[in-house]
Amino acid sequence: MEHLELFFKSIFIDNMVFATFLGMCSYLAVSKKVSTAVGLGAAVIFVLAITVPLNWLLDQYILQPGALSWLGEDYASYDLSFLSFIMFIATIATMVQLVEIVVEKFSPSLYNSLGIFLPLIAVNCAILGGSLFMQSREIETLGLALNYGIGSGIGWFLAILAIAAIREKIRYSNVPPALRGLGITFIITGLMAIGFMSFGGMLTGGDEEAKSEDKSAVIEVIKEDIKKEEAKLKSDLEIAENTNK
């Protein structure tokens, strides 16, 4: 149950792109065609599924305050958490390199489809963000960390797939010249993010809110402003429709 909850939460409610804006750069740059978007999305799922559990182990057994106690009593007071940024990014950069080499060796066809995206991924904020959120949300077991990595990856994949499909279609609409390309993509992403916020109602039972503070704050705001939101949503949709006309 816990697994299922975390899985859906990381795909829909805490969606990487729409809730935390991670990996926006590649999301905007590589979403012009569905086929390339699928390639990059798959690579992100793959790398997140590897790096989040690895960084979880690193965090548990090396970086956390007192994590070194498995070495002996003398080390129990060490706190290396200030090193977490550098350790996480080093793990990610090495893993990406390693994955690239392994995939090239064993599956040239997969390499050809993922190949060009893998180096890009080392500097994709979604990957580092996955590890940092895993750390700040204090995910408890290795299994949950793996689950969180895959879930976040799928969430990112869905987001880039959706925007790529919309951008392929929007070529046929008459967007105002100054909004073409980047501008309209931003506004569409904003509207999609509003849509994804409605998933926030899926898991609002009891302790879920207590677990993540920022989420419950957001839910508070939603409750307060639900009417204004609807009015705003309508006018936003009208604007979007008008701009499309």
Next chain:
Amino acid sequence: MGKDSRLILDPLADNNPITIQVLGICSALAITAELEASIVMSISVLFVLGIGNVVISLMRNIIPSKIRIIVQLIVVATLVIIVDLVLKAFAYELSKTLSVFVGLIITNCIIMGRFEAFALGNSPWRSFLDGIGNALGYGVILIIVGFFRELLGSGTLLGIPVLGDPIEKTGLYAFGYENNGFMLLSPMALIVVGIIIWVQRSRNKALIED
């Protein structure tokens, strides 16, 4: 000198890292619900990009090109750890608000982008100016977005109420004005940036994409 000053001025408008080069969007959107957080984020990026560009530029002849990405990441990560520790020491509350986004400066594409595109091929002084210019261009957008979101969303600027008191109905609120809580939610950041891009490209037709 004219060439050097262009390094600072260009990224402010016509070659802006966010609206034109499309780099470093993630942090620009996530932390702009308050003006103060936007300003602190801009200063952090200014520091990391300014110093990082100089360091990379000094090392540009001795970095083997195969491992340059890892070298760059280590340089940025070190600088970001400094920023993070300074923030935790002197502005603890704010560092809680920024949470993981300080760490995400490491993968802020502006930084890697400028290292790759500029610092690897230019002298330290010019790299420094380029770093400062791009960080300022980034900061300008962040501050504009933060300004509007905080003003319209909670009626305050830097935490100081500027539109009157919403509970006692003074100032603008006496005329029935209400805060738009929707501005505080994350999707509005995207829409505000979209509108900034719209305004900028309407004023400068050369920037319009096909």
